[in-house]
Amino acid sequence: MIIEIDGKACTCSPGEYLLNIASRNGFSIPTLCHHDGLPGQGCCRVCIVEVSLRDRKDIVTACIYPVEQECSVFTDSDRVKRQRGMILALLRASAPESEEISRLCKMYDAPLYERLTQKANEKCILCGLCVSACETLGASAISSVNRGVEKTVSTPYDEPAADCIGCASCAAVCPTGAISVEENNSSRAIWNRKFTLQLCRHCGKPVGTLDELAFAARKTGVAQTTLCEECRRKAIADEMITAYER
Amino acid sequence: MRPTPYPFSRWSPADNNKFASAEIYFEGRMLMEIMPQEFSSLLEAYPKDRRYALAVMQDMQRQYNYVPREGLEALAEYISRPVAELFSMATFYKSLSLKPKGVHIIKVCNGAACHIRGAVNLVGGIKRIFGIAPGETTEDGMFSMELVNCMGSCALAPVMTVDGKYYGQVKIESLSAIFEALRNEAKP
Numbered sequence: 001m002i003i004e005i006d007g008k009a010c011t012c013s014p015g016e017y018l019l020n021i022a023s024r025n026g027f028s029i030p031t032l033c034h035h036d037g038l039p040g041q042g043c044c045r046v047c048i049v050e051v052s053l054r055d056r057k058d059i060v061t062a063c064i065y066p067v068e069q070e071c072s073v074f075t076d077s078d079r080v081k082r083q084r085g086m087i088l089a090l091l092r093a094s095a096p097e098s099e100e101i102s103r104l105c106k107m108y109d110a111p112l113y114e115r116l117t118q119k120a121n122e123k124c125i126l127c128g129l130c131v132s133a134c135e136t137l138g139a140s141a142i143s144s145v146n147r148g149v150e151k152t153v154s155t156p157y158d159e160p161a162a163d164c165i166g167c168a169s170c171a172a173v174c175p176t177g178a179i180s181v182e183e184n185n186s187s188r189a190i191w192n193r194k195f196t197l198q199l200c201r202h203c204g205k206p207v208g209t210l211d212e213l214a215f216a217a218r219k220t221g222v223a224q225t226t227l228c229e230e231c232r233r234k235a236i237a238d239e240m241i242t243a244y245e246r
Numbered sequence: 247m248r249p250t251p252y253p254f255s256r257w258s259p260a261d262n263n264k265f266a267s268a269e270i271y272f273e274g275r276m277l278m279e280i281m282p283q284e285f286s287s288l289l290e291a292y293p294k295d296r297r298y299a300l301a302v303m304q305d306m307q308r309q310y311n312y313v314p315r316e317g318l319e320a321l322a323e324y325i326s327r328p329v330a331e332l333f334s335m336a337t338f339y340k341s342l343s344l345k346p347k348g349v350h351i352i353k354v355c356n357g358a359a360c361h362i363r364g365a366v367n368l369v370g371g372i373k374r375i376f377g378i379a380p381g382e383t384t385e386d387g388m389f390s391m392e393l394v395n396c397m398g399s400c401a402l403a404p405v406m407t408v409d410g411k412y413y414g415q416v417k418i419e420s421l422s423a424i425f426e427a428l429r430n431e432a433k434p
Contacts, residue, residue, distance in 0.1 A: 140328030146337045157315065158331035163328055 004072040012067055018161045019047055023060040027075050030084070030104055032091070032175040033127035034063045038136060043127050043173075046104065049073040059083060085110040097123045098176035123178035126151055130170035130179060138219060139165050142191065155191050166195030166209035200228035284309075285320040295327055299332055303342055310392075311347040318344075348383045348390035350428055352408050356360040357396030368404055369393065371418040375425060388429065 002009050003071055005022055015090040017039070022029055033044035042064035049062045052072045059079070074080060085108040094103050094115040104110075109199040126144070129151055134142050141164035144156045155161035166188055182189040188209055195209035206227045207213065217224040227235060253304045283320050292298035299321060306317045313336050322329040352372060356365045369380060372391055377385045380393035399405045402414025414426060 134330075135328075140330050143328075143330035143334035144338075145334060147340075156318075161330070163330065227411045 001067070001070060003067055003070055004074055006073070014068055015066045017063060018049065018051075018060070018065040018067055018073065020090060021067060022028060022049075022062060022073070026230055029062050029075055029239065030107075031063060032125060035133075035173050036127055038132045040127060041127055041129060041132065044091065044125060046084060046091070048080060048084055048087070049223055050077050050080050050138055051225070075238075083110050089113055090116070091125055092117050092118065094177055095122050095125045095178070098125070098178070100126070100176050121212075123176045124153060124174075125176060126153065127175065128153075129173045129175065133169045133173045137169055137239050139163050139167070139215070141165070142170060143211045158192075160193035161191050164191050165211040166190055166193065166234065167212040192214060197225060201226045202231040202234075204230060205230075285317050287315070287325045289321060294325055299325060299327065299335060300339075303332070303336060307342050311349075311351065312345055314344040314346075344363055346383070346387070348388050350390075350409055352389060352406060353365050353394045353397070354380070354391065355395070355397045355399075355403070355405040355407075356393050357382045357400060358401075359400035360396075360405055364402040365393075365404045367418055368406060368416055368421070371421045375422055389425070 001014055002011055003021070004010070005025060005027055008025065010025045011020055019029060019031065019034065021147075027217070029047045029049060031044070031047045033041040034047060035041075040063075045061060047062040048059050050073070051058050051060050052074070053069070057079075062075075080150045085105075088108055089110040089112070090102060091112070092105050092110060095101055096118040108199050128144065131143055133178075136141055141161040142153055142155055145152050145158075155164065162227040166189065168179075168181050168190055171181045171190065178191070183197075183206075185197075186199070186205070187194050188206075189195070195211055197204065198208060198210050198213055200207050207225065207228045208216075213224050216222075225232065274428050276392045277429070281305070288309065289302060289416070291305070293300055302321050302324075303313050303318075306313045306321075310317075318332050318336060319329055323331050336344055353373070354360075354365055356369075361409075372389065373379060376389055378384055378391050380391050383390040397405050397407065399412060399414060402412070404416055406416045408424065408428060418423075
């Protein structure tokens with residue numbers, strides 16, 4: 001199947017998500033809540049594009065829009081730019097501290113709505129990527145708490161979470177950097193808890209937290225590693241060099 | 247304009263220290279002690295499956311007037327689900343409370359009809375009597391007040407229920423008599 005994105009013909013298979021097709025063909029559509037490993041959030045609405053099907057032109061959310069038939073897509077039309085700017089202005093009001101949102105706002109010339117209250121000291125847009133990452137990983141230490149205007153992401157009872165393994169995946173997927181991680185040479189602090197880091201026995205670089213490595217070992221059934229990624233690669237290469245010498 | 251804080255009793259971080267154990271204390275007096283085996287009888291009424299989580303939590307709410315932390319943790323273990331997931335559920339539903347509530351629960355209706363006929367005045371009247379706002383509990387742990395949306399008895403507006411018993415066309419002057427009767431009734 002061939003669709004047209006901003007005048008360029010792109011091949012795709014039916015049912016594929018528009019955002020994936022666009023990024024594969026070199027179009028950059030801004031996103032916040034999208035992560036390739038955790039698809040289907042579809043809540044930030046920053047990735048909206050215009051799809052022209054038959055004689056209609058619709059605004060769709062690219063990350064969750066499956067392409068079913070031939071169409072032409074406009075990723076940067078005036079209508080898209082205007083609406084994206086508006087969405088970004090709303091997101092900025094709920095997370096004014098986020099640098100990424102400020103950057104996008106400037107890029108899309110987001111209007112200033114004076115009637116919107118700016119939420120103080122907030123970076124989180126409640127997209128749920130962190131919760132989804134934690135759940136997919138199998139730790140499920142954080143979740144959304146309360147509802148409506150009071151909704152936040154937190155650990156149960158706001159205490160250092162017993163289920164947390166300190167892997168910081170939540171912080172890694174967060175589009176706005178709302179989750180604070182503090183790390184020094186020997187420990188990492190996240191979600192009000194401090195974790196001891198395992199240092200690579202070869203080069204001394206941190207590999208991960210002890211809890212994280214134990215969790216990975218339990219889940220995969222492979223013995224806990226004490227080598228960092230680079231040293232592990234070297235070790236395997238060394239083994240392969242000598243594999244046929246015997 | 248800032249969003250008004252939700253008037254219903256919601257869990258907030260400040261509550262943690264206040265109610266750390268499954269025993270409910272008010273002014274040093276223990277009102278209710280929850281035994282671990284009580285949870286198991288509540289839990290075992292349902293199969294070990296995620297979809298019964300809400301039903302169990304509702305039972306706890308009915309039994310203790312709130313969902314105790316120990317109960318939530320026991321349930322998580324029983325159905326093999328993370329505590330975080332249940333905590334998220336418990337804070338999502340308005341009918342579940344994570345804070346202990348009073349022995350008597352006063353619900354003041356603030357639906358359209360009751361609002362017009364002065365439900366807010368009733369709230370003010372109760373505040374004068376007990377010194378509690380919606381979502382709060384008296385110091386002696388006897389009364390909790392909640393503001394609810396509609397109890398389906400608009401013809402009786404303004405409506406108030408105490409422990410499920412309906413009081414219609416309530417006047418501020420009649421409030422103290424209703425509560426006094428309950429307070430005497432509850433004494434052992």
